[in-house]
Amino acid sequence: MTQLYLIRHGIAAEAADYSDDQKRPLTEKGRQKTEQVAQKLLQKGIQFDLILTSPLVRAVSTAVILMDVGLSKKVQEFAPLAPEGNLETWVNWWNQSGYNNKDSSLALVGHQPDLGNWSEVLVWGKTQEKLIVKKAGVIGLNILDKTAPIGNCELFLLTSPKWLL
Amino acid sequence: MTQLYLIRHGIAAEAADYSDDQKRPLTEKGRQKTEQVAQKLLQKGIQFDLILTSPLVRAVSTAVILMDVGLSKKVQEFAPLAPEGNLETWVNWWNQSGYNNKDSSLALVGHQPDLGNWSEVLVWGKTQEKLIVKKAGVIGLNILDKTAPIGNCELFLLTSPKWLL
Numbered sequence: 560m561t562q563l564y565l566i567r568h569g570i571a572a573e574a575a576d577y578s579d580d581q582k583r584p585l586t587e588k589g590r591q592k593t594e595q596v597a598q599k600l601l602q603k604g605i606q607f608d609l610i611l612t613s614p615l616v617r618a619v620s621t622a623v624i625l626m627d628v629g630l631s632k633k634v635q636e637f638a639p640l641a642p643e644g645n646l647e648t649w650v651n652w653w654n655q656s657g658y659n660n661k662d663s664s665l666a667l668v669g670h671q672p673d674l675g676n677w678s679e680v681l682v683w684g685k686t687q688e689k690l691i692v693k694k695a696g697v698i699g700l701n702i703l704d705k706t707a708p709i710g711n712c713e714l715f716l717l718t719s720p721k722w723l724l
Numbered sequence: 725m726t727q728l729y730l731i732r733h734g735i736a737a738e739a740a741d742y743s744d745d746q747k748r749p750l751t752e753k754g755r756q757k758t759e760q761v762a763q764k765l766l767q768k769g770i771q772f773d774l775i776l777t778s779p780l781v782r783a784v785s786t787a788v789i790l791m792d793v794g795l796s797k798k799v800q801e802f803a804p805l806a807p808e809g810n811l812e813t814w815v816n817w818w819n820q821s822g823y824n825n826k827d828s829s830l831a832l833v834g835h836q837p838d839l840g841n842w843s844e845v846l847v848w849g850k851t852q853e854k855l856i857v858k859k860a861g862v863i864g865l866n867i868l869d870k871t872a873p874i875g876n877c878e879l880f881l882l883t884s885p886k887w888l889l
Contacts, residue, residue, distance in 0.1 A: 603886060682854045689847045691866070691880035701856070715856035717882040721768060 561658070561705055563681070563712070564600075564607070564666045565674040565698040566625070569593035571617040581615045581641075592720050593621050593695045597628040599723045600697070607631035608658060611649075612668040613640035621695070622668040631666065640669040646677045650709060659705045674698060678717075684710035693719035726823070726870055728846070728877070729765075729772070729831045730839040730863040731790070734758035736782035746780045746806075757885050758786050758860045762793040764888045765862070772796035773823060776814075777833040778805035786860070787833040796831065805834040811842045815873060824870045839863060843882075849875035858884035 570589030577583045585593065607630050612622035614636045622634045639648040649667070653659050667674070675690035678698045692698060699716030702708050735754030742748045750758065772795050777787035779801045787799045804813040814832070818824050832839070840855035843863045857863060864881030867873050 599887075683848060683852055687848055689878050691878050713854050713856050714882060715884070716887060717879060718887060719880070722764075722881060722883060723887060 561662055561702040562664045563700045563702055563708075564605070564664070564716075565678055565692075565700070566596075566621065566666055566668050567671055567674055567692050567694055567696050568613070568615075568617040568621040568668060569624075569695040571694075583615075583617050585617055585620045589617075589694065590620070590624065592724070593624045594628060595724050596695045596697065596720050597625045597630055600625075601628055601630055605630060606664060607666040608633070608663045610634045610666040610668060611637040611640060613642075613644070613670060614638060615641060615670070618668045618670065622666075625666060625668070637667075640667060640673075642670045642673060644669070644673060646680055646709070649677070653708065654706075678712075678714065681708055681710070681712040682714050690717060691719075692717070693721070695720045697723070726827055726867040727829045728865045728867055728873075729770070729829070729881075730843055730857075730865070731761075731786065731831055731833050732836055732839055732857050732859055732861045733778070733780075733782040733786040733833060734789075734860040736859075748780075748782050750782055750785045754782075754859065755785070755789065757889070758789045759793060760889050761860045761862065761885050762790045762795055765790075766793055766795055770795060771829060772831040773798070773828045775799045775831040775833060776802040776805060778807075778809070778835060779803060780806060780835070783833045783835065787831075790831060790833070802832075805832060805838075807835045807838060809834070809838060811845055811874070814842070818873065819871075843877075843879070846873055846875070846877040847879050855882060856884075857882070858886070860885045862888070 571583045676686040679686035700712040704711035736748045841851040844851035861884045865877040869876035
């Protein structure tokens with residue numbers, strides 16, 4: 560089974576306090592909650608072959624927390640995961656990644672509403688913006704057709720930290 | 725906010741051991757896991773104004789466990805929640821239920837693939853059978869338009885017991 564986990568960054572500092580949105584860090588509470596979510600995923604036996612993350616600070620910090628608890632040995636910044644990034648770019652990457660021809664488990668760390676939209680497109684072929692994804696929330700998809708993931712995934716998990724902790 | 729929780733019955737005795745599928749009881753493990761899920765929902769502050777359940781034994785037992793842990797004071801059998809039941813019948817009930825004109829929280833206890841299909845229709849207007857709903861798994865929807873729920877719900881939770889426990 561090939562699985563894709565889409566994970567939203569944790570609670571970050573207020574936008575009003577940072578002139579550059581890209582540099583907003585996680586708050587202390589955001590770090591703690593993200594680490595608790597990560598520990599829960601680890602407890603359940605989850606391992607990621609790779610974590611791709613939006614290059615924004617709040618996403619990179621989230622990805623590093625996931626790696627630090629032991630969920631993966633590899634984190635890589637991936638520009639299309641920044642806000643308003645393009646799913647097609649990810650699909651092109653996927654098709655050449657080497658993860659597309661074996662059982663694998665990847666995590667994508669990014670932002671809303673993109674992660675919800677990407678998930679809907681991967682599962683249903685288009686988005687209606689109907690998924691609620693809270694900060695440090697997790698979406699889990701099975702990729703049924705590894706050669707053509709769009710419209711060919713199943714949804715097995717959608718949760719906010721509330722239900723995991 | 726008006727919320728709808730769709731909950732699949734717990735692990736039941738093998739079909740081969742019961743000539744009447746409607747009478748298959750929960751196994752001991754099924755009862756335990758269902759009770760753990762129910763306790764977790766209670767811990768998170770969930771209360772149901774009403775639990776509607778499929779009349780099949782494994783569903784009724786699941787609903788009674790939810791009530792017994794304190795999630796609701798009311799359980800009612802509802803024939804359209806039996807396998808291959810009709811969502812329109814539920815919508816007709818809803819429209820006359822009195823729950824449709826206030827904030828409320830209802831649980832529907834039933835079977836797969838119906839619960840997944842109903843959820844997809846409530847959220848996206850049609851089903852592609854893309855939701856994985858395990859035994860004692862939980863789906864959580866916000867009903868955005870109480871006068872016309874079909875296609876007007878958001879998905880905020882989809883989980884198997886694995887992630888809750």
